[in-house]
Amino acid sequence: MDAEFLRYQFEDRHDGVVVKNKFKLGVRHIQMTYMLLCSASLGALRGSTGVAILAVTDLTRRNDSYIQTQDWDGRIQGTILSSFLFGYALMLIPAELFLQRISAGKHLLTGVLIISGALAVAMPTIVKEGGWIAACNAQLWLGAAQACLAPSNQSLLTRFLPPNERNFFGFLVHSGSLLGILIGLPLSGLLSEARLGWELVYYSQAMLALSVACLCALLTASSPEQHQAMGDTEKEFIREALHCYRKRTMQVPWRSILKTPQFWATAAAHAASNAVFIFFLFYVPAYLLTFGTLKTSSWQASLPFAALWLVRVSAAPTVEWFCRVLRVTFRLNLTTFRKLVNAIGACGVVATVTVLPNLSTEWRTLVIVFLTTALSALGFQFCGFLDNHKDMSENYSGSLMMLSRAVASVVGALVPIVVGLILGDNISDSKRWHTVFLTLASFYVACNLVYAVAGSSGRQYWDGGIVIKSKFGYQNAMIDTNHLELEELNHTKLSEQNHMDTANTEI
Structure with missing residues (x-):
């Protein structure tokens, strides 16, 4: 087998090795391509939902005998849009907690696609036949189904990829939803102009x-052993890599x-x-509709x-470079640095959103240009607070992210309701858009002030004990453990460290 294994003690709830992979390309990467396609297709459904609701109430086709439009006001x-988001928010935590434990990643992902397609x-x-109430129920179940996408992808990523490949391909697969939005928005506007x-x-x-x-269903599998197109050499490589990367059982506090x-x-x-993000996804097409046609907006x-997407891809490595190469964290407190990055992005968002309603x-x-600048600033802001989860906890960063996403999803589900109440029965009123x-x-400023005052990047007391920064083998978000060569970490040191970790866990 063309691979080299190096012993390493992980602090992210894993004991194992670092794999130096010489098996460059394989069937597992084709599996990742299909997973990217699945994420993109569901993202396209999400991106086209707001345009579809606008097309349902198209005033220019009220007298069209070929299709039936609805007299739905902003409320x-x-x-309807909020129903989708509430379904997503309610299913998010159960999906994250339970679906990653089952080995039916392929079947679960296929089921999500089938349910979404059937409801569409x-x-x-x-x-x-059922009106807007029936549409709300359908959107609720549609959102609940799409909440299972991320756990399904994560389950497949952990089964098909060795640890040193998960960062890149994980980012690629999860970014498929944003790619689908880029496709779904313009395509849905174009289709809304057709006769149907x-x-x-x-x-x-x-x-x-x-x-x-x-x-x-036909071209993917739930595990390498079940993939008929994968050769024995690649299966052995994945099996050995995952065998040496064992997850420690720790109770989440x-x-x-x-x-x-x-x-x-x-x-x-x-x-x-x-x-x-939710406002831009569902309501920017409606706002631009006051300037022109649905196809153009x-x-x-x-x-x-x-x-x-471009800023997110480019800004994250840049911030990483500042932290790792220029050693910003040694000259500036890490918490201060995170807040500074977050403040720059937040100021850009607030400035553009405030100026937008005043433009003719x-x-x-x-x-x-202002709308594009606003989301560009939001992409830069993601390099600030989103990394706080890894800073606060090495062992439970995934749980922190899950809880944070749940809170954000509930708040996001309230956005369409609030906007609909403000717009009421006249979505073209400029004064209401100004409000x-x-x-x-205002909400954005208030939330980011809370983060600026109470936010912290310090590791928390419940994360397994005191951290000694000079300890050999400690990894933070600034260090990529997939590229560390720790051959001098012998079995004696590993045994001693395991004993210390067990004692800290009991405490």
């Missing part, structure tokens, strides 16, 4: 989800986490950023998300 539209193909009938209108948008969603479900003010400060910043609404409808290009933007900016 009803907000309730039934949505025109649901809207016509909003119905064609839902039928296209169904065709995409069900087609990808067939590919996932849920009560201590929930009593930590620093966690809630980070969750506040996360909730504010998610509120802005939908593809223009995708430009800020393209900027978000004749300055459409300038409006697009919406100022309300969003």
